Amino acid sequence: MELTQSKIVPVILSGGSGSRLWPLSRRLRPKQFLSLYSDNSLFRDTLDRVTGDLFEAPLAICNDDHRFLVAEIFREADSRGGDIILEPVARNTAPAIAAAALSIANADPDALMLVLPSDHVITDQKGFLAAVGIAAEAARAGSLVTFGMAPTKPETGYGYIRRGAPHEAVDGCFDVEKFVEKPDATTANDYLRSGDYLWNSGMFLFRAGALIEEMERHCPDIIARCREAVAKGRRDLTFLRLDEAAFGAATSISIDHAVMEKTDRAVVVPASFGWSDIGAWSALWEISETDGANNVVLGDAIVDDVSDCYIRSEKPLVAAIGVSDLVIVATDDTVFIAPKGRAQEAKNIVARLTEQGRPEHESHSRVFRPWGHYQNLEEGPGFLVKRIMVKPGAKLSLQFHHHRAEHWVVVSGTATVTNGDQVLILSENQSTYIPLGARHRLENSAAEPLHLIEVQSGEHISEEDIVRLEDTYGR
Secondary structure: OOOOOOEEEEEEOOOOOOOOOOOOOOOOOOOHHHHOOOOHHHHEEEEEHHOOOOOOOOEEEEEEEOOOHHHHHHHHOOOOOEEEEEEEOOOHHHHEEEEEHHHHOOOOOOEEEEEOOEEEEEEOOHHHHHHHHHHHHHHHHOOOEEEEEOOOOOOOOOOEEEEEEEEEOOOOEEEEEEOOOOOOHHHHHHHHHHHHOEEEEEEEEEEEEHHHHHHHHHHHHHHHHHHHHHOOOEEOOOOEEHHHHHHOOOOOOEEEEEEEEOOEEEEEEEEEEEEEEOOOOHHHHHHHHOOOOOOOEEOOOEEEEEEEEEEEEEEOEEEEEEOOOOOEEEEEOOOOEEEEEHHHHHHHHHHHHHOOOHHHHOOEEEEEEEEEEEEEEEEEEEEEEEEEEEEOOOOOEEEOOOOEEEEEEEEOOEEEEEOOOEEEEEEOOOOEEEEOOOOOEEOOOOOOOOEEEEEEEEEEOOOOOOOOEOOOOOO
């Protein structure tokens, strides 16, 4: 990684599961990869926010399950040189940020790193860049900078920062007097009235070397484990895989608790640039454009005598009459309904689904892969019907199955099919049968997406019944 001294390295954290935004947000495709507020995903919006002359190529941190989603967003954004670090286990923000700081410091310990969660909304880009400019000045002088959002209501779902005296060296910065946990409603009202408290946004800016110094002072075990994890990490395609044993030994703790609450170098930049962490469906309702009855209605929906609701359908028609103050979210396999004030309790449903071993918390019926996606259409004893899309230039692994045969029918596009010893070119309405145990591969060598129907049949239908002989994506 070659760095320009005057520029800032964006570090995009992508470790959350977004369970409060179920059923759209699920473990294999959480909220940062969804188009919830704009036409782009939240991750892409975050990436676009830090693209320009002020910034170096970004660095992203995610888990193994999401690596190809992040890589695809980088590719679509033409984000050349962007590095992707893979966490082998979840260890909260302190170890993740430490790994990023060590990676950056290997090139330049004085480099500035701007740490951003990948699932936030910011509507005022000019205001955001202005705040970053102030923070960068303080960070170059050695401070660890956090961004505090001017509160607009007595929010109990956020942590707060009490600002102290103005920073002596940089206008627009204040010393941090203390961090406080999420308050109750009475305390939140007191914070709002005082004018001294800011919402803790979870965004930071500091020199990589300065953060490492403070971690060596306040949490030396974490930085030691992360240094080992980076040193023993290995390259896999475009990814840096941290060493699992070393990283797993690091304490799971937030950067706030590990460093920011302990350091005497913390400063805060108060800001107001249209920020939201979209912590629940109610928060998305608050920042979205509403109709005359104060509703947000998205997708196929008909409403009559409805007010103050967030209604969203990803597939089926939703019809509502005479209701108010509700969240109604429908996908092709689930419907979620709750009072807006209890919308964040969607996480409780996710916990119950997990306990029951149901798949609805894990993935949507459409499952994304590095080569495209598939969607289960119908299944029963001994069979499964899928619709498959393969991106131009992409191909699945060369594989075989122990327990099932497959029949492929091309719907549109052109398929290059390896079927045993044969290589076939199939176009629209043409098909092939893959016997049980046969080596096979599906490839799209054309310039347009390939769509086909796959019918699996056999004694055992499972995604686990795949033996990969060769794979472009290193799986």
